[in-house]
Amino acid sequence: xKSEFEFIxxxxxxxxxxxGIRGIGDDCAIIPQSGGADTLVSTDxxxxxxxxxxxxxxxxxxxxxxxASNFSDIAAMGGEPTGCFLxxxxxxxxxxxxxxxxxxxxxxxxxxxxxPLLGGDTTASPDRICICVTVIGKAPSGRSRERGMALxxxxxxxxxxxxxxxxxxxxxxxxxxxxxxxxxxIERHYLPSPRLAEGLILSxxxxxxxxxxxxxxxxxxxRHILDESGVGAEVDTxxxxxxxxxxxxxxxxxxxxxxxxxxxxxxxxxxxxxDAFCExxxxxxxxxxxxxxxxxxxxxxxxxxxxxxxxHFRKI
Amino acid sequence: xKSEFEFIxxxxxxxxxxxGIRGIGDDCAIIPQSGGADTLVSTDxxxxxxxxxxxxxxxxxxxxxxxASNFSDIAAMGGEPTGCFLxxxxxxxxxxxxxxxxxxxxxxxxxxxxxPLLGGDTTASPDRICICVTVIGKAPSGRSRERGMALxxxxxxxxxxxxxxxxxxxxxxxxxxxxxxxxxxIERHYLPSPRLAEGLILSxxxxxxxxxxxxxxxxxxxRHILDESGVGAEVDTxxxxxxxxxxxxxxxxxxxxxxxxxxxxxxxxxxxxxDAFCExxxxxxxxxxxxxxxxxxxxxxxxxxxxxxxxHFRKI
Numbered sequence: 001x002k003s004e005f006e007f008i009x010x011x012x013x014x015x016x017x018x019x020g021i022r023g024i025g026d027d028c029a030i031i032p033q034s035g036g037a038d039t040l041v042s043t044d045x046x047x048x049x050x051x052x053x054x055x056x057x058x059x060x061x062x063x064x065x066x067x068a069s070n071f072s073d074i075a076a077m078g079g080e081p082t083g084c085f086l087x088x089x090x091x092x093x094x095x096x097x098x099x100x101x102x103x104x105x106x107x108x109x110x111x112x113x114x115x116p117l118l119g120g121d122t123t124a125s126p127d128r129i130c131i132c133v134t135v136i137g138k139a140p141s142g143r144s145r146e147r148g149m150a151l152x153x154x155x156x157x158x159x160x161x162x163x164x165x166x167x168x169x170x171x172x173x174x175x176x177x178x179x180x181x182x183x184x185x186i187e188r189h190y191l192p193s194p195r196l197a198e199g200l201i202l203s204x205x206x207x208x209x210x211x212x213x214x215x216x217x218x219x220x221x222x223r224h225i226l227d228e229s230g231v232g233a234e235v236d237t238x239x240x241x242x243x244x245x246x247x248x249x250x251x252x253x254x255x256x257x258x259x260x261x262x263x264x265x266x267x268x269x270x271x272x273x274x275d276a277f278c279e280x281x282x283x284x285x286x287x288x289x290x291x292x293x294x295x296x297x298x299x300x301x302x303x304x305x306x307x308x309x310x311x312h313f314r315k316i
Numbered sequence: 317x318k319s320e321f322e323f324i325x326x327x328x329x330x331x332x333x334x335x336g337i338r339g340i341g342d343d344c345a346i347i348p349q350s351g352g353a354d355t356l357v358s359t360d361x362x363x364x365x366x367x368x369x370x371x372x373x374x375x376x377x378x379x380x381x382x383x384a385s386n387f388s389d390i391a392a393m394g395g396e397p398t399g400c401f402l403x404x405x406x407x408x409x410x411x412x413x414x415x416x417x418x419x420x421x422x423x424x425x426x427x428x429x430x431x432p433l434l435g436g437d438t439t440a441s442p443d444r445i446c447i448c449v450t451v452i453g454k455a456p457s458g459r460s461r462e463r464g465m466a467l468x469x470x471x472x473x474x475x476x477x478x479x480x481x482x483x484x485x486x487x488x489x490x491x492x493x494x495x496x497x498x499x500x501x502i503e504r505h506y507l508p509s510p511r512l513a514e515g516l517i518l519s520x521x522x523x524x525x526x527x528x529x530x531x532x533x534x535x536x537x538x539r540h541i542l543d544e545s546g547v548g549a550e551v552d553t554x555x556x557x558x559x560x561x562x563x564x565x566x567x568x569x570x571x572x573x574x575x576x577x578x579x580x581x582x583x584x585x586x587x588x589x590x591d592a593f594c595e596x597x598x599x600x601x602x603x604x605x606x607x608x609x610x611x612x613x614x615x616x617x618x619x620x621x622x623x624x625x626x627x628h629f630r631k632i
Contacts, residue, residue, distance in 0.1 A: 007415070007438050014423055015433035021399065029434035031398060031452065035351030042435060043359075043450050045403035049442040082347060083337065087361035087448045099323070107330055117331035118345035119358060121448075122323050126365040132403045132437075132448035134359050136347065 025228065026146050027076040027212060028137065038144060039082070040137035042073035048128040056172050059098045061190035062131075063105025069215065070135040071113050072194035072268040076213035077144040078203020079137035081113060081196065086120035087132040094129065113196050145203050145211035145272070148228035152294040154209055154273035156233055157286045159198050161243040162218055163257055164188035166264020170255065180252070181245035192268040198284045199270055207278025217265040219298075225273065226298055235290035237262070237302040262300075341544065342462050343392040343528060344453065354460060355398070356453035358389035364444040372488050375414045377506035378447075379421025385531060386451040387429050388510035388584040392529035393460040394519020395453035397429060397512065402436035403448040410445065429512050461519050461527035461588070464544035468610040470525055470589035472549055473602045475514050477559040478534055479573055480504035482580020486571065496568070497561035508584040514600045515586055523594025533581040535614075541589065542614055551606035553578070553618040578616075 008024065017023025022030035028040040046066055048054055057065075067084065074081060086106065090099060110117055115135060168189030171182045178186065195213070202208045210225045218240075226233055240261050250257040273292050274282065290301075324340065333339025338346035344356040362382055364370055373381075383400065390397060402422065406415060426433055431451060484505030487498045494502065511529070518524045526541045534556075542549055556577045566573040589608050590598065606617075 011419070011433065011436075014419060015426070017434060018399075018432050021432070021434060023399070023432065023434040024436070026435075029399070029401070031434070033349045033351055033355070034353060035349055037350060039349070039355060039452075041401060041450070041452060043401040043403050043437055043448070045405050045437045045439050045446070045448055047405045047439060047441050047446065050405070050440045083334075083339070083345070085345070085357060085359040085450060087359050089361050089363045089366070089446065103327070103330060110331070116334050116337070116339065117327065118333060118337060118339040118347070119342075120327075120340070121359055121361045123361050123363060124366045125363050126444065128442065128444065130361070130363065130405065130446045130448075132359065132361055132446075134357070134401060134450040136355075136357060 022146065027073040028079065030144050032141060036141050038139050038141055040074055040077050040079045040139060040144065041134065042070060043132060043134040044070050046131040048130065054129065057190055059101030060105035063102040064109045064191050066131045066133050067106050067109035067115065068192045068194050068268060070133040071109070071115055071196060072213040072215065074135055074137035075194045075196045075199035076211055076270060077137065077139060078199045078211060079139040079144060080200060081115040082136040082138050083118040084110060084115040084136065085134040086117055088120065089123045089125040089130040091125045091127055091129070113194060139203065143203055145208060146228070147210055147212050147225050150210035150225050150229035150231050150273040150292050152231055152292050153276060154292040155276050155279050155288045156222070156235060156273055156290040156292060157279065157288050158214070158218070158241060158269050158271050159195055159284060159286050160267070160269040161241045161246065162214070162267050162269065163246050163260030163264050164243055165192060165266040166260040167246050167249050167255070170260070176253065181249050184245050185249060189266065192266060194268055195270045201284050202270065202272055202282065205278060205282055207275035208282070209273045209275070211270060211272040214267045214269050214271050215265055217263045218271065219262045221271055223298060225271070226296065230296070232293040232295040232297040233290050234293055234299045234301055237300050239287065239289050241287040338462065343389040344395065346460050348457060352457050354455050354457055356390055356393050356395045356455060356460065357450065358386060359448060359450040360386050362447040364446065370445065373506055375417030376421035379418040380425045380507050382447045382449050383422050383425035383431065384508045384510050384584060386449040387425070387431055387512060388529040388531065390451055390453035391510045391512045391515035392527055392586060393453065393455060394515045394527060395455040395460060396516060397431040398452040398454050399434040400426060400431040400452065401450040402433055404436065405439045405441040405446040407441045407443055407445070429510060455519065459519055461524060462544070463526055463528050463541050466526035466541050466545035466547050466589040466608045468547055468608050469592060470608040471592050471595050471604050472538070472551060472589055472606040472608060473595065473604050474530070474557060474585050474587050475511050475600060475602050476583065476585040477557045477562065478530070478583050478585065479562050479576030479580050480559050481508060481582040482576040483562050483565050483571070485580070486576070492569065497565050500561050501565060505582065508582060510584055511586045517600050518586065518588055518598065521594060521598055523591035524598070525589045525591070527586060527588040530583045530585050530587050531581055533579045534587065535578045537587055539614060541587070542612065546612070548609040548611040548613040549606050550609055550615045550617055553616050555603065555605050557603040
């Protein structure tokens, strides 16, 4: 079976976007409107047993996360929220309480980030919960930041810290005691914060070129920027922003923080490239982790392994 | 567990639409744009074992139908196509040929009706195929036809014929020999034609008030119009448009054509109400089947049973 990325490559050939529309291949599609604005659209599916294990996540957390992972795609374009749509397939033996908890989490995040639920679909399922969220945003015409906009010489930057979410997932899967820094890391995994405000500020700075959210892991998501932009990059792994709690967790459980930071996904931080001259004036807390180069190669300085992001499509 | 309709009622209370936006409760959400147009959005999920059985439908047919059922929601608003998004969850043991066949059917209908694929999501599934299509359309500001626009005295009309799709499904589930009219009926079930052109013409006629597509069955979908409009209706079941092939099939297999026409779903014909004065000038072939009344009651004249549409949420 083809990988997700091979499949998407095929789809782009099979479904070329109409003139003026940015179709398959970015965090969102960009649909120009006549009034000088662009409509941004993205859709994501979460399948029980692949993206979550029902016993390991509360319905509230799952509702929240279903919103967060999608709202993050609007953040990655530098867009503002319009609304969202939720398709939910639920087995008959799932309780009304579970569904209420899920909707509670979804409602909380949709209110917090301003994405009202405008429609959707509810349906039965034989045995697994499946969730599909479609998110709609907007941006002034031409303001959206795409993956393919990186230029040689740009600095590569990230918001926040990397790897906390992956370490949280690791703790869940290994059933580690929920003490010390573990609850924080698990919360970072289950209740991530999409960077809407940060993405909006970044998109207003002309020096910010390419942008993407880190959903598959830095290694994989940076690769998307490089491939779309036709450039390479050098990343200094010693400069990656790692939280104190991640470092403490890794000391305690003898884990490699770089593995979590580079190959782990679902941080939902923003990865962007910026003109070196403009970087110091960016009003969003961020860390410079490398530089875009004119080759096509991605070099990790300081790490011994070519870490890659994970790929849900290949996991089973 | 709550029914789909109870759940949607709860959601409408939990998620009131922002001012100016038509949110939960119609075929599509209506999002006004600054340039005098409205964006229409709808999303639908198809789960293996609930909406289709993999052994009974070819991947091409499933791809086509996944598009058709969604494009039909744009038709029901009287909208024009913009594009669509496809989220697809597929078990690892499904062959690349199956996926290619599915995408072939989806591509064929998206090209035929002008809904280019603008994005989506592909992901693994432990054991079942799940498909979620989101469709985007447009209409001049205020032109869309909603369910809640029916007025007492309106005539109730439908395009095409009713019940063919349900009879086709019946033939599939019973494993009837695919002779005589059976292949036609099965094709109506698996390769339905959304009524985009008809919906657009109807929306340009000011006398056309409420509109919906028949996805759950006439009984259920007419009930949506009545509930949203706060009106009732009398339907003359003897006037329902039934195809010769449906009648022939029902004679051969001693089935009740009214049951297929009223309770069967997935005809994807348009059900609309129209000012009696304007009805004769409508340039879309249609059949008058009843009249909107000022009460809240739905009366079936001629039939002995209160047929209802089916409800996927209750099926299992």
